[in-house]
Amino acid sequence: MASLIPSEKISIVVEDDRTGLSITTLKRAIADNLFYNQGKFPTIASKNDYYLALAYTVRDRLVHHWLNTVQTYLKQEVKVVCYLSAEFLMGPHLNNNLINLGIESRIRQAVEELGLDFQELVDQEEEPGLGNGGLGRLAACYLDSMATLEIPAIGYGIRYEFGIFDQEIRDGWQVEITDKWLQYGNPWEIARPEYSVQVNLGGHTETYVDRDGNYRVRWLPDRVIKGIPYDTPIVGYQVNTANTLRLWKAEAIESFNFQTFNIGNYYGAVNEKIYSENITKVLYPNDEQLQGKQLRLEQQYFFVSCSLQDMIRLHLSTGNSLDTFDGKFAIQLNDTHPAIAIAELMRLLIDERFMDWEQAWSITEKSFGYTNHTLLPEALEKWSLELFNRLLPRHLEIIYEINRRFLDRVRIKYPQDNDKLARLSLIDETGARYVRMAHLACVGSHAINGVAELHTHLLQQTVLKDFYQLFPEKFSNKTNGVTPRRWMVLSNPRLTKLICSKIGDSWIKNLDELRKLEQFVDDSAFCQQWQQIKQEVKQDLAIRIRQRTGIIVNPNSLFDIQAKRIHEYKRQHLNALHIITLYNCLKQNPNLDVIPRTFIFGGKAAPGYWMAKLMIKLINSVGEIVNQDPDICDRMKVVFFPDYNVTNAQPIYPAADLSEQISTAGKEASGTGNMKFSLNGALTIGTLDGANVEIREEVGAENFFLFGLTAAEVQQLKTKGYNPRDYYNSNPQLKAAIDLINSGFFSHGDTELFKPLTESLLNYDPYLLFADYQSYIDCQKKVSQAFRDRANWTKMSILNVARMGKFSSDRAIKEYCRDIWNVAPVPIELEDLCPDGQ
Ligand code: NBY
Numbered sequence: 001m002a003s004l005i006p007s008e009k010i011s012i013v014v015e016d017d018r019t020g021l022s023i024t025t026l027k028r029a030i031a032d033n034l035f036y037n038q039g040k041f042p043t044i045a046s047k048n049d050y051y052l053a054l055a056y057t058v059r060d061r062l063v064h065h066w067l068n069t070v071q072t073y074l075k076q077e078v079k080v081v082c083y084l085s086a087e088f089l090m091g092p093h094l095n096n097n098l099i100n101l102g103i104e105s106r107i108r109q110a111v112e113e114l115g116l117d118f119q120e121l122v123d124q125e126e127e128p129g130l131g132n133g134g135l136g137r138l139a140a141c142y143l144d145s146m147a148t149l150e151i152p153a154i155g156y157g158i159r160y161e162f163g164i165f166d167q168e169i170r171d172g173w174q175v176e177i178t179d180k181w182l183q184y185g186n187p188w189e190i191a192r193p194e195y196s197v198q199v200n201l202g203g204h205t206e207t208y209v210d211r212d213g214n215y216r217v218r219w220l221p222d223r224v225i226k227g228i229p230y231d232t233p234i235v236g237y238q239v240n241t242a243n244t245l246r247l248w249k250a251e252a253i254e255s256f257n258f259q260t261f262n263i264g265n266y267y268g269a270v271n272e273k274i275y276s277e278n279i280t281k282v283l284y285p286n287d288e289q290l291q292g293k294q295l296r297l298e299q300q301y302f303f304v305s306c307s308l309q310d311m312i313r314l315h316l317s318t319g320n321s322l323d324t325f326d327g328k329f330a331i332q333l334n335d336t337h338p339a340i341a342i343a344e345l346m347r348l349l350i351d352e353r354f355m356d357w358e359q360a361w362s363i364t365e366k367s368f369g370y371t372n373h374t375l376l377p378e379a380l381e382k383w384s385l386e387l388f389n390r391l392l393p394r395h396l397e398i399i400y401e402i403n404r405r406f407l408d409r410v411r412i413k414y415p416q417d418n419d420k421l422a423r424l425s426l427i428d429e430t431g432a433r434y435v436r437m438a439h440l441a442c443v444g445s446h447a448i449n450g451v452a453e454l455h456t457h458l459l460q461q462t463v464l465k466d467f468y469q470l471f472p473e474k475f476s477n478k479t480n481g482v483t484p485r486r487w488m489v490l491s492n493p494r495l496t497k498l499i500c501s502k503i504g505d506s507w508i509k510n511l512d513e514l515r516k517l518e519q520f521v522d523d524s525a526f527c528q529q530w531q532q533i534k535q536e537v538k539q540d541l542a543i544r545i546r547q548r549t550g551i552i553v554n555p556n557s558l559f560d561i562q563a564k565r566i567h568e569y570k571r572q573h574l575n576a577l578h579i580i581t582l583y584n585c586l587k588q589n590p591n592l593d594v595i596p597r598t599f600i601f602g603g604k605a606a607p608g609y610w611m612a613k614l615m616i617k618l619i620n621s622v623g624e625i626v627n628q629d630p631d632i633c634d635r636m637k638v639v640f641f642p643d644y645n646v647t648n649a650q651p652i653y654p655a656a657d658l659s660e661q662i663s664t665a666g667k668e669a670s671g672t673g674n675m676k677f678s679l680n681g682a683l684t685i686g687t688l689d690g691a692n693v694e695i696r697e698e699v700g701a702e703n704f705f706l707f708g709l710t711a712a713e714v715q716q717l718k719t720k721g722y723n724p725r726d727y728y729n730s731n732p733q734l735k736a737a738i739d740l741i742n743s744g745f746f747s748h749g750d751t752e753l754f755k756p757l758t759e760s761l762l763n764y765d766p767y768l769l770f771a772d773y774q775s776y777i778d779c780q781k782k783v784s785q786a787f788r789d790r791a792n793w794t795k796m797s798i799l800n801v802a803r804m805g806k807f808s809s810d811r812a813i814k815e816y817c818r819d820i821w822n823v824a825p826v827p828i829e830l831e832d833l834c835p836d837g838q
Contacts, residue, residue, distance in 0.1 A: 018060040021103060026110035029057045048184055050116055051094075051124035055187035058097055058107065059233075066233040066242035069828050073152045077318055079327065079823045081146060081153040081816075082311060084341060085139040085334035086300060087283070088157050088245060089131030089164075091486065091646030093188045093232070095122050099490055100148075100235040126181040127647050129163035130247075132286040133565045134672050135373050137646070138451075139334055141672075141809040144483040147236030147243045148509065149813055150825040156307035158299060159189075159230050159247035162282040167604050167643045172620030176607050189230040189247075196228045197309040198253065199302050205394050210354075217351055219394040225276045226251045227306035237485050237509060240828035248306040250279035286565070287606040297340075297383055297391055304341040308348055322353055326366035330821035333370045333445065336381045336437035342368060342444030343395040343402070351394070357401070369820045370441040370448050371478070373669050375458055376569070382434035385427070399426055399435060406443050410470065424466050442467045442474070447820040449478045452670035452691040458711065476819055479694055480670040481809035484511050487676045491650035494533045495680065499801075502526065512805035521795045521802075531794045534657070534681060541655035545600070545639050551627060554634045557596035558787050561677070562660035563644055563652055566605040566612040569667040573615050573757065574769045575599070575660055576622055578780055579638060580737040583626055590631050595784040598637045602644030602652060614757050616640065621746040621754075649673075654680045657793075658705075658783060661686035662776065664767040666711035668692075675807040681797040685783055687772070691807070699803045703796045705786075707779035708772040717771060724765035727773065734773050738762070 015025045017032055034040055034053035045053075073080060098104040111118045131137060139155065146153040165176040200221030210216050232245040252273035278295065279302050311329050312322070320328065333339055342364060349360035374380070389396045403426040414420050426443065428434040442448055442464065448471075450456030456477035460468040468475055489496050489508055499507065502520060507513035520526040538555040545553055562575050579599055586592055601619050605612035623638030641648065659677030661668075661684050668690035678684055678695055686692040687708040696704040709717065728735050738758055740746070747753040761769060787793055805811075817823050 019064060021061070021106060023106060023110050023113060026057065026106060027114055029060065030054055030110065030114060033057055047120060048124050051121045052185065052187055054107070054111065054121055055094055055125070058094060058101070058103075059187060061103065062097060062101060062233055062235055062242055064830065065235065065240050065828070066244070068240065068830055069242050070244065071831075072826060072828050074314075074318060076826065077320070077328070078152045078826045079821075080329055081151060081821050081823055082307065082329050082331045083139060083142060083146075083153060083155045083334065084304065084307060084331060084338035085136070085155065085157050086303065086337035087131030087136030087334075088128075088139045088143070088155055088247070089133070089136035089646060090128050090140045090143075090232075090245070091137075091650075092122070092125040092127045094125050095490055096144075096486055097235050099485060100144075100237045102238055126179075126184070127645060128181055128186070129179055129645055130157065130160050130283060132164060132283070134670070135335060138480055138672060138809075141481065141483040141486070142813055143234045143243065143245060144237070144485055145481070145809040145813040147234045147241050148239060148483075148485070149810060149817075150236065150239055150241045150827050151243075151813065151817060151823055152826050153234075153243045155234070155243075155245040156303065156310070157245070157247050158280050158283075158303045159249045160280055160283040161249075164283055164285060164604065164645070165607070166645075169616070169620060169640060169642045172617045172624065174605055174613050174616050189232045192229045192231055195310065195313070196226050197306050197313075199225045199227055199250075199305045201225065201298060201301070201391055203393065205397060214354075216354070217394065217397070219347075219351065223276075224253050225279060225302065226253045227302060229306070229310065240830050241826075246307070246310070248280065248303050250276055250302055252276040285604075285606045287608040294387060294391065297387065300337055301340050301344070301392060301395075304338045305344050307338075308341060308345055312348060312353075322349060322355065322363070323359070326363045329367055330369065330823055331367045332816070332821070333368060333441055335371065335373045336441050339370070339381075339437045339441040339444075340392070340395065342440055343392075343398045346398050346402070347394055350398075361402075361405075364444055365446050368441075368445040368447075369816075370438075370445040372438065372448065372450055372455075372459055372464070375455065375463055375669065376667065377463070380463065381437040382428060383437070385433045385435065388435050396435070399440060402440070402443060403427060413470070420466060424470070438464070439467075442471075446474060447476065448474045449476050449820070450669065451478065451480045452694060453477050453479060454666075454688070454693050454711065455669045455690060458666060478812055478815050478819075479691055479806070480672050480675070481807050481812035482672050482675045482679070483809045484508055484679065486650075487653065488679055492537070492654040492680050494536060495530075495654065495801075498526075498529055498533060507805075509810070510805075511808035511810065514802050514805050517798055517802035521798050527791065527794045527798070530681070530798055531790065534655075534794075534797070537651070537654045538657075541600075541651055544651060545641065548642060549639055551623075551637060551639050552634075553598045553637045553639060554596055557598045557634065557637070558657045558784070559600060559655055560597050560658040560660065560783075561600045561602075561652060561656040561682070562662070563600070563602035563641075563649065564671075564673050566603045566615055567609075568611055568615075569663055569767050571662050571664065571767055571769055572601060572603070573618065573761075574662055574772065574776060575601070576615070576618055577734070577737050577769065577773060578777060579622055579626065579636070580740060581733050581777055582636060582780075583622075583629075583632070584733070584736050584740065586632060586635065587629075594635055595787050596635045597784075598639065600639045600641060600652070600656075602641040602648065604644060611757065611760065614754065618741070618746070618754055618757060625746050649676075653677055653682070656680065656682035657787065657797075658682060659684045659686075661689070661692050662708070662772075663687060663689045664772070665689045665709055665714050667767065675804065678800045679804045679807065681801050683783075683786075683793070683796055683800060685776075685779055694806070695804075698806050699800045703799050703803075705779050705783050707775040709768065709775075714768060714771075717768065722765070722768065722771065724770040725762055727770035728762060731770075731774060733777065734770060 017029045033056040038049040040049045108118045143155050163179045168175045201223040203221040227248040229246045233242040235242045345364050349355040426439045450459045503516040542553050542555045653676045659682040661674040665687045671690040685705040741754050744751040
């Protein structure tokens with residue numbers, strides 16, 4: 001374990017309250033923070049006061065790492081990764097920081113000696129839910145890995161006042177509650193108003209001639225907003241590195257608009273302040289109808305402009321010239337949400353720093369990389385020219401010029417192919433005109449990547465085909481990964497301990513070492529411990545389920561879990577069809593000897609996604625009937641665990657026997673939950689979609705339950721003409737399941753409630769549930785059969801964990817560093833706290 005202070009110094013230095021690590025010092029520090037920060041006597045302090053006192057105590061112990069890291073990067077003028085993402089789904093910081101600092105057991109002891117319940121304090125933290133799902137969580141895992149690998153990095157994003165909504169289930173329906181994560185203060189961030197920047201919006205442009213006779217463009221905006229950075233330290237695992245997550249908050253430039261104020265319009269002036277602050281008010285919940293939302297484009301431009309101005313300030317502050325910008329920053333675009341950065345960097349270099357176009361373009365192209373996260377055509381971002389021009393008139397001009405030069409090059413390569421030109425253009429002119437953000441990202445980046453092998457392949461063959469033909473050298477695959485620190489060490493301490501007892505702890509930094517577990521698959525004592533731990537963790541989850549839903553589940557049953565955003569392509573309703581089919585079987589044949597199963601769902605639906613909300617209602621309605629049916633007893637239970645977020649995910653992954661990864665092949669870019677389940681010893685039932693393909697390759701086909709059409713077969717079937725009714729008519733079990741829903745059996749006799757869902761399946765079934773239904777049912781039978789042989793199941797579970805090394809985000813980050821960013825580790829030495837002796 002790396003210690004915070006060189007050990008030889010500990011004996012001679014009197015510990016101070018802010019860095020000392022002895023139990024006595026820690027206890028004093030917590031008490032001091034309670035008194036001086038919270039302003040409370042212990043007798044009246046709330047749990048939250050104690051949580052905050054503890055959080056500040058931990059923060060004090062990492063500031064040292066953080067400041068040394070920043071100082072080292074500045075002094076050594078290293079190349080820095082700037083990860084631009086509209087979302088960072090960090091999860092709670094306290095416990096993660098304790099683990100990465102290696103001080104968890106000391107802190108726990110100090111807290112307990114103060115007579116407090118450690119877990120109770122940890123549970124006080126409101127997680128920063130600044131993301132929707134996989135994409136935001138990936139950004140968080142990547143920050144953890146970059147810090148752990150000692151890669152200089154800054155995460156740039158938006159400090160939403162309201163993150164992803166909290167979900168409640170009322171009468172089986174999802175109800176959204178605003179997430180007030182900041183209401184009791186956030187001890188992990190430090191505001192840096194001294195690094196505020198200004199961002200323009202709206203207005204128009206004009207040309208002028210400068211002193212040297214050059215034509216220049218000036219943007220005359222009609223709104224100016226202030227961006228204030230809030231910094232959060234990102235501590236690496238057992239290293240001195242603490243990188244920065246810098247999130248921007250929007251404010252009015254002055255508290256009041258003085259002109260309006262002076263003519264007596266006090267309320268109008270205050271209004272303008274409110275208007276500005278709206279920009280970072282709330283995270284958009286990944287709705288269908290995002291396109292055309294002006295505030296969304298304002299958010300994107302706002303955080304991108306703040307971040308690029310910040311990079312330029314940093315670069316110039318060390319005496320550099322902008323000529324060397326691309327040598328010092330590798331900027332990664334997490335999907336197209338920050339893709340406007342390409343036009344913004346061009347504008348900053350050309351209009352504000354007077355660089356010529358060719359040089360600015362060369363710097364821009366070399367600086368940017370673009371990661372695509374979706375193949376769904378409706379999810380590809382585009383902005384109407386009208387909106388774009390109204391908000392960002394100068395950027396539209398720049399995009400036109402990028403496009404003009406780009407298409408000139410295309411024309412030379414493909415003379416007289418106007419169709420190709422139209423397909424590649426940054427402007428969609430097939431109907432109403434739009435700016436295509438993915439095209440801007442492709443043209444302005446030197447590297448383009450998908451997030452799993454299959455996804456990258458399909459990108460190259462479908463949505464980005466023309467770009468792939470044009471620039472094959474820009475494309476590469478970077479299969480996603482997850483951090484074993486949060487998703488194993490923190491969330492599954494029991495299994496972590498067992499693994500460490502067998503193979504030591506170096507796998508935590510080098511996940512491939514989990515392979516060493518393979519030698520124990522035939523060690524019956526080990527297998528028994530493995531099974532025992534799974535059992536204990538399932539019992540813990542059973543308790544949580546009872547607390548949250550009132551449902552009593554049997555921890556000996558097979559825990560079959562699907563936890564992810566609710567979406568038709570993820571097919572939670574296919575899972576529901578299996579449940580109904582099993583239910584029908586049991587009703588027809590009450591003595592059927594089945595393996596008892598607990599079906600657990602978790603996930604949020606976008607508030608405007610009606611069909612997804614109806615899927616939640618269906619799951620709860622089926623649960624209501626199944627759970628209360630005396631014929632079923634405890635052979636089946638259906639649970640919808642409310643408010644699936646990072647906090648609730650942590651105890652869920654370790655408790656799964658079976659992980660449901662059942663998206664239509666070709667639709668899930670990668671998936672990362674699939675990795676977290678398998679890493680915690682669940683077996684997967686899945687299609688050949690996203691990273692499932694690679695997980696199956698790694699763990700072995702015999703340790704994975706495969707079903708369904710392949711992506712190519714899905715394509716063929718659609719081309720040939722898919723008629724879901726054919727499947728319904730020819731499959732009595734499927735027909736019985738759909739008919740039972742339509743009969744009102746699950747809806748208190750209401751035959752209309754689920755019609756939109758069943759009708760959509762019968763008439764369109766865009767995600768081919770019916771085509772995959774029988775294969776899924778058959779595969780689930782194999783799962784049940786396999787679970788009967790518990791010893792063999794345990795072996796498969798161990799082999800899954802042992803072979804998951806590839807899916808560490810450390811591996812993914814190393815690939816980005818090598819192939820895209822060209823950055824190297826920079827170890828941090830801890831210098832004295834006051835290097836100048838002040
Ligand atoms: O990114 C997910 C993919 O669906 C998943 O397959 C992949 O593993 C993961 C990480 O690469 N995408 C995702 O989570 N997307 C979003 O959350 C999202 C958020 C906002 C918007 C679109 C998508 N938006 O348009 O605002």
